[in-house]
Amino acid sequence: MDINKIMSADVLDIIFDGRYKEYGAYDLRKTYNKRITYALLGTLALCLLLFVGSILANSFKKESKNQIIVQDVSLEDMKKEEKKPEIPPPPPPPKQDPPKVEITKFTPPKIVKDEEVKEPPPEQEKLADTKIGTINQEGTKDEGIVAPVVESKGTGVVEAPKVEEDYDKVFTTVQIESEFPGGAAAWAKYLSRNLNADVPSSNGAPPGKYTVMVSFIVDKEGNISDVAADTDPGYGTKDEAIKVIKKGPKWTPAVQNGRKVTSRKRQAITFQVSEE
Template identity: 25%
Template sequence: MSKSSIYENSWIDIVFENKNKEYGAYQLRHDNLKTSFTALLMGLLFVASVTSVLFFVNKIKNPISVNPVDIPIIDETIHVTKVDLHEEPERAAPVLPTTQVTPPAPITIKSQLVNPVIVKSDLVVADIAKASDNVIPVNQDSTGSGTELSTFPRVGTENGTATTGNLDPGTGIINSNAVDVMPAFPGGIDKFYKYVGTTFRQPDLESDQVFRVYVSFVIEKDGTMTAIKVLKDPGFGLGKEAIRVLQSLKTKWSPGIVNSKPVRTAYNLPIIIKAQ
């Protein structure tokens, strides 16, 4: 028996020797290579046909449109400017600093303390006190003794001629407009107003009404407040409450100064109450 390859047809003849070769198995094995090649070729043709059909169908449904793009043609002449690299640029003139002239500060005229409360004019129910009502009463007897309210310090006898000038004011009360240095509350006048506002006990009043209580007091040489009086009382117990609040204040002021000496200084002050 000769050597035969299993891939050759002679091997099939040996296997089917003395057997019925008309049986289908012999024919299948004999034509196996041809059958396999034919099946492979037909499979490839089928896949290619299906792919081509799908491609053409998709192309017909969604045609690709190409929009032409107009590219503008720029017809512009470019001018080349020659630059001398060795030429030094012009130097700008130095800017001189501007001298700002500060105007002189305006002269501030001393005035009475004013409570910084802004209200509508139609809500005010109390009239503003007249100038004659803002003067502290002067206690004076026939012999010339007592407390005197004056604008400038005065010395002399009762029957003599009064003189004014750089003299000792003594125990007289000086108006706040006539002192060289105004009295000052420790921490500022806003702190004084804050104390009055937080300490003042407001009675039951109709809302949106504004009342003014005009008070006067004297700041002594040691800074204490004395002679606290109500000059204009709108009623409702507001005047008594204002006196109570000022009398409860134990903080001392810095006294007014005249000729470098502390003096007794008179103040008239409005206290504004707005009903809430």
């Protein structure tokens, strides 16, 4: 390269002076800056296109019409305890009349003439084994008969023995029901947010309502266990309902006679599939 051109020549031209520039290395280095610019502009345009496409897809996305219906969050008892028949009180003892005792009427002594005597006094021998009274009465001889004791009349009701409550059993009826943290409204909100309303339609369910009746146990510490479906309309609804109830938080346990007890609960969950 001429000395006069060295000062104004590009560094790349100086390096490749006298070499074979058509091989490709020279051209790659010569167009490097231009290719980097094109690559950055292309990447930026692609990212911008993806971003705009995502926004448009979300704006035109059709919302699902399927719903979850929690029937007024009514936790029904699994079954009602049968009412035991009351034991009738024993009949009162039959009334017994005291035995009649022979009584001889006492006649006060009075001095009169024999023809004026209307009722002669009883003989002394007869008075030895009979009672003296104001009337004459036939009966048994007075041989130390003791009259029966008169018992006070009661109500005729015998109090049944008190039965001790078994607080370790699973109660189906309690005085204070177990409760989800935050109450019934929070329970309905939890189910609506966590249940996937599209489960039945994704499994080919036709339009309609699909109700799952789920029973579960809340123990004395508020833990959930024994979650099972009493009804299964199919299309994955049973498994979805059981899964969501199992993963829920602890409950406030039920109370019976002031003590925390284990109770069984029941919940109806309805999946509603709408027509497209």
